[in-house]
Amino acid sequence: MMQGLHSVKDSYRGRVVALQCAPTFDDIAAFQSRQGDLNAWDQCSIHYASKVTAETFLEIAPNSLDHVDVIVNGPKDFVTAVAKVYVAAGGRKLIRVYGFDNPRHRR
Incomplete structure (x- = not known):
């Protein structure tokens, strides 16, 4: 998913807030080096x-969950958990699931 963000950074005009989840930061450290200049992209915070x-x-x-699009990538249990906490936080829009092996899945 981070690679996808990197591929559109020169043409996407919105703001991106990315959340990476894992038991420890070390578990995602390998992905940090692959992000290249995403960390320097002023429209993206990770x-x-x-x-x-x-x-x-x-x-x-950024402001309100009413004005964000949530796109999630991960195992089915993670996608389900994200959908539940999004609703608990007040989110009302559909969540989009991104992945190569995930079937179309909407909340």
Whole structure:
């Protein structure tokens, strides 16, 4: 998913807030080096959390969950967990699932 963001960074005009989740930061460290200049892209902020929570959504959302599109990538259990906490945080829009092996899945 981060590679996908990198591929559109020169043409995408919106703001991107990325959240990477894993038990420890070391678990995602390998992905950090592959992001290239995403860390320097002023339209993108990248966050880490050991798990996604409603509080996490509210902390990193630019203004309001009413004005964001949530795109999630990961195993089915993770996608389900993200959908639940998104709703708990007040999210109302459909969540889009991105992945090569995930069937179309909408909340």
